[in-house]
Every structure is written in C-alpha cells, then in structure tokens.
Amino acid sequence: MPHSTTPVVTSDAYLTLHYRLVSNDGNEIISTFSNSPATLQLGSGQLAPELESALLGLEEGSHTILELAAGNAFGPRNPDLVQQVSLETLQENSVYGEKYVVGDLVEFSAPGGGQFAGILRAFNESGALFDFNHPLAGQAITFEVKIIGIL
Known part of the structure; x- marks a missing residue:
C-alpha cells in the first residue's frame, strides 16, 4: 500500500x-x-x-x-465565576459613565494589567452580578x- x-x-x-x-x-x-x-x-x-x-x-x-x-x-460552567461586583469596583475598572443593561458584556481591567470580561446578569443599588464564564x-x-x- x-x-x-x-x-x-x-x-x-x-x-x-x-x-x-x-x-x-x-x-x-x-x-x-x-x-x-x-x-x-x-x-x-x-x-x-x-x-x-x-x-x-x-x-x-x-x-x-x-x-x-x-x-x-x-x-463546563463554573458557579464560582458568577460574582457580585461593587459599584465602586465597576466604576474603577470599566468605562467611566457607561450605562450598562442586563445582558451587556463588560470589559474590566485585570489586576497587573490585561483585560477580562463578564456578562451583566443583575444590577441593584449595591452593585452588579456578573457572569465571568465564557458565554459558551x-x-x-x-x-x-x-x-x-x-x-
């Protein structure tokens, strides 16, 4: 052959x-x-x-x-990657003044440089709930x- x-x-x-x-x-x-x-x-x-x-x-x-x-x-989805982010942290690490709505993909500055992103799942007066799992x-x-x- x-x-x-x-x-x-x-x-x-x-x-x-x-x-x-x-x-x-x-x-x-x-x-x-x-x-x-x-x-x-x-x-x-x-x-x-x-x-x-x-x-x-x-x-x-x-x-x-x-x-x-x-x-x-x-x-697999990791439940530990669904986290509450304070409003202060959100303002410090994302685009200032941005108006977010549930479902938005928000980029954050990572400690030590770089970027990571999470999907906004819920929003209230104390902060926002983000899902940092890959969307898929x-x-x-x-x-x-x-x-x-x-x-």
Whole structure:
C-alpha cells in the first residue's frame, strides 16, 4: 500500500482553514466560510484548547463537522465565576459613565494589567452580578472545519 503524503494537523501546525461554530439552538456564533479563511498557529491560544484538540489528525483538504458535547468546547460552567461586583469596583475598572443593561458584556481591567470580561446578569443599588464564564461554557457546540492548508 502506498504511504499517504497528505499533511495532517499536528499540535504545532500552522493552518489555513474555514471554520464555523453553531450553538445547540442552531445560532451561528462565528463563521469564516463567507469571508477569507482564517490562519492560525495551533498551541498559541488562538482557539480554545478543546477546539484545537478536535483538529488534531485531520488531513489537509478535509471538511469535517464535529459535535462537541456540553462543556467540551469551552469548558463546563463554573458557579464560582458568577460574582457580585461593587459599584465602586465597576466604576474603577470599566468605562467611566457607561450605562450598562442586563445582558451587556463588560470589559474590566485585570489586576497587573490585561483585560477580562463578564456578562451583566443583575444590577441593584449595591452593585452588579456578573457572569465571568465564557458565554459558551457548558453548551454543546457544532464545530465545522475545512482544512485548506497545513504548514
């Protein structure tokens, strides 16, 4: 039998690909299929680790649709990441004077630099309740990928 020379995705591969994420309720979250393909380096944090793992071993030219179970794409929901933030902390670490409404994604300055974000779940006179879980944590995801090139 002849040995296959088709490149396959490895843990440090540089890829050109199209991909699409669809939530379990059928809403498209992101897609590159109607635009230019994405290029990324595996292992560099550009995709969630679980999505990178799903790509390993796929051949160049392959078109695959993967069903990732709840919690397997962006991790399980962590109740400890739903936290009360004081109004003072909110004012100090976000855009001053911003009027937030429930459902907003709010970016905060992290201690020591950097940014993180949470979704506003509730608001009252003493503060705000934020969910710092990834918005897709705990959800089943359909991950469609077409591998165009592997370096």
